[in-house]
Amino acid sequence: MSPIRLGVVGYGKIAQDQHVPALRNDPSFELVAVATLGEPCPGVTHFGSLHELLEQAVDIQALAFCTPPQGRYAQVREALLAGKHVLVEKPPCASLGEAMALVELAAEQGVTCLFAWHSRFAAGVESARAWLAGKRLQSVTVQWKEDVRKWHPGQQWIWQAGGLGVFDPGINALSIISHVLPEALFVTQASLRFPGNRQAPIAADLSMSDANGLQVSAAFDWDHGHDELWQIEVHCDEGCLRLTHGGAQLLIDDVPQTLETVGEYPLLYRHFARLIEAGNSDTDLQPLRLVADGFLLGERATVADFVD
């Protein structure tokens, strides 16, 4: 099969660090264009906007959206109306409703839509899911803590309304637990801490449950010091499962498990290629719904101003 001709929209940190390297190593795709307001991507045809790209690179079959979630709805819509398959970085849109409208449009257009929860492709996640199947779960504890200065240097959109704040990394944890746990989760309590000078929370706690009454607690912190703590712990009658390093490592009763390490984005694009081939979509919204519910019912507190 000849490679899928793909364009990338937005060439910021995540496109440079993850999407483009993954695409360059994937024979299923040919990276033929990048549309960005900023610096061009070396060695790839440059467009100043998605609109230009769609007009001029008419043989492009798929687009990967790496722009901020605010404003993404209109762009993805334009791509879907042009009949392109789309991969949309997380979170897919600034609102659940926008994302649901895209899901409907993709179905009408008969193209593939992938909401890219990349952390679900971390090395330990599928093994964790398999190990948990059929176990008697007692409780789940999530700690997802990092330094925003290290991971989002100078990025303003993440602090603006619709930018999610600490849930921008936190939604990665939510995408993992909503994939590995057996039942749909829902938020029962939330607290959100907003810096006085920002529109998005710098820290948050969520209590969640499911139809079986499982207790899930999650602590998110964006002001954690240099070393990340990205960890999910599941206590079962049968033992304790721990995903660390954002899901890249898996321990069962403190014993590290041997894992195949392909990388999140290479696996994500492999998934995208298979969806396109099969004519399917993958548009789970549970992680964003958990965040929306956190905002809906969360207690808000104002904390010290955040200075970059």
Next chain:
Amino acid sequence: MSPIRLGVVGYGKIAQDQHVPALRNDPSFELVAVATLGEPCPGVTHFGSLHELLEQAVDIQALAFCTPPQGRYAQVREALLAGKHVLVEKPPCASLGEAMALVELAAEQGVTCLFAWHSRFAAGVESARAWLAGKRLQSVTVQWKEDVRKWHPGQQWIWQAGGLGVFDPGINALSIISHVLPEALFVTQASLRFPGNRQAPIAADLSMSDANGLQVSAAFDWDHGHDELWQIEVHCDEGCLRLTHGGAQLLIDDVPQTLETVGEYPLLYRHFARLIEAGNSDTDLQPLRLVADGFLLGERATVADFVD
């Protein structure tokens, strides 16, 4: 057919003003019990809790939940597990996820679940929906303004996290427009104004759109003075439709339309009885999803403290 034996859970303002009077006049139902922590309902068997009611009034077939949305999930779940049909006052739960879990459980149990968007039963709503069908819509303007002191005297839950604040009335407007407009709506911008001493907004603005790019703007205010302004205006190529008085009156190009006025709650219970008879549920979550998205992507501002 013999009447459906029904119990009311929670006997606060909305139960006293609306549910019980509607039930007393509806031959489809027999009001046999009220469970409440507060004053008993005159002439009806009293229980101090839902749990007591379920244990002792075992022949009850249906329950209407008039308690605050926070904590309602656990109660409705208990009723569903006991095999009862449920009518749940708006908003159905404190979170979308809780409400979705109830929908699933009701389906598993094979009972009727009705999320009671009572404003959809206002006298002008169905006529408005019929008139709008097939029209070329230009824009929609919602103004939903009232005095919280008049409508929620001394109620604390509405100001607490999960209590929705000004969206407690505002969700009535959202339930109407999401019913009468042809396409699913989504929030594109929001601003929320929180009193410094409260966890819920006292005022908010939403910008919404749909798959056709319709512009919908809504202004919600809970500090509006004595006379309510509950109005929805839809501009079409073919003329201007206006729902006023919360949907009770309908004007087309300023001409008042003649309407049958049964009352919202009598129609709501008629709908509930028909759903039970047909073995169906009605669990639309679009109004709550619009509010959740408003909280998710809204700009927050702090305004003057609110004193009851």
